[in-house]
Amino acid sequence: xxxxxxxxxxxxxxxxxxxxxxxxxxxxxxxxxxxxxxxxxxxxxxxxxxxxxxxxxxxxxxxxxxxxxxxxxxxxxxxxxxxxxxxxxxxxxxxxxxxxxxxxxxxxxxxxxxxxxxxxxxxxxxxxxxxxxxxxxxxxxxxxxxxxxxxxxxxxxxxx
Amino acid sequence: xxxxxxxxxxxxxxxxxxxxxxxxxxxxxxxxxxxxxxxxxxxxxxxxxxxxxxxxxxxxxxxxxxxxxxxxxxxxxxxxxxxxxxxxxxxxxxxxxxxxxxxxxxxxxxxxxxxxxxxxxxxxxxxxxxxxxxxxxxxxxxxxxxxx
Numbered sequence: 001x002x003x004x005x006x007x008x009x010x011x012x013x014x015x016x017x018x019x020x021x022x023x024x025x026x027x028x029x030x031x032x033x034x035x036x037x038x039x040x041x042x043x044x045x046x047x048x049x050x051x052x053x054x055x056x057x058x059x060x061x062x063x064x065x066x067x068x069x070x071x072x073x074x075x076x077x078x079x080x081x082x083x084x085x086x087x088x089x090x091x092x093x094x095x096x097x098x099x100x101x102x103x104x105x106x107x108x109x110x111x112x113x114x115x116x117x118x119x120x121x122x123x124x125x126x127x128x129x130x131x132x133x134x135x136x137x138x139x140x141x142x143x144x145x146x147x148x149x150x151x152x153x154x155x156x157x158x159x160x
Numbered sequence: 161x162x163x164x165x166x167x168x169x170x171x172x173x174x175x176x177x178x179x180x181x182x183x184x185x186x187x188x189x190x191x192x193x194x195x196x197x198x199x200x201x202x203x204x205x206x207x208x209x210x211x212x213x214x215x216x217x218x219x220x221x222x223x224x225x226x227x228x229x230x231x232x233x234x235x236x237x238x239x240x241x242x243x244x245x246x247x248x249x250x251x252x253x254x255x256x257x258x259x260x261x262x263x264x265x266x267x268x269x270x271x272x273x274x275x276x277x278x279x280x281x282x283x284x285x286x287x288x289x290x291x292x293x294x295x296x297x298x299x300x301x302x303x304x305x306x307x308x
Binding site for chain 2 (some may be wrong): 014025032035036038039040041043044045046056066067069070071073074077081082085086087088089090091093
């Protein structure tokens with residue numbers, strides 16, 4: 001299961017299209033959703049009351065959009081290692097996700113660059129896949145720790 | 161017409177402050193609960209999940225067993241869909257620090273959808289440290305459906 005921490009040793013070998021992370025999470029449980037709602041103050045019963053969710057027209061409990069965002073943002077942030085930073089993150093939901101489904105989180109490199117501020121950045125796309133189909137699509141910009149990418153690695157305007 | 165009037169009312173409120181809160185401490189217990197809820201373990205004791213900042217300012221849970229919370233920004237607009245979430249991070253928050261937040265109505269616009277008019281309402285919440293320096297910003301787009 002790949003997980004490529006972007007550090008000074010390996011970032012120069014990362015090219016556009018590379019799979020940087022593939023995380024297979026266990027199927028979401030009703031207990032997990034109830035705990036998430038309690039931890040974050042979410043009150044909508046479609047996330048923890050199965051009868052209510054069905055009366056509202058859903059086939060089962062609905063996985064919180066903010067939980068799905070938290071997963072994808074964290075996978076991206078972890079790639080930048082602790083000295084780096086997930087600078088920007090954008091996520092849209094393509095379809096609802098339900099209890100019992102097992103998310104597969106994938107991150108791929110779009111491009112890497114050294115910006116005018118001298119800092120190295122890796123642009124990524126990330127997906128939450130259910131049965132191979134994306135239910136969430138995200139992009140992220142990772143700012144790497146200083147020294148994580150040498151100028152000699154790059155073409156003008158960004159390598160890869 | 162009520163849908164269109166509601167969108168016009170909101171357009172007139174663009175840039176208006178929706179809420180502001182000060183002096184929320186990043187508590188270890190809150191962060192730990194969030195980590196457990198998303199199934200994430202930090203690399204060390206200081207590692208904080210990035211999305212936790214969006215949950216520090218929620219009001220206390222008020223459980224509605226017989227109806228969904230009425231998420232709306234105008235009485236004529238109900239049952240929105242989430243049209244997307246964006247974050248910008250300037251740095252990671254730290255355990256024990258005080259954070260303030262301000263939310264504004266960032267943008268409002270309408271588009272014609274296949275089944276009728278759609279209203280897009282963008283709210284932006286900015287998070288600041290005790291010195292007033294920005295830590296993060298979150299933009300959420302909610303989409304409301306009008307009647308065709």
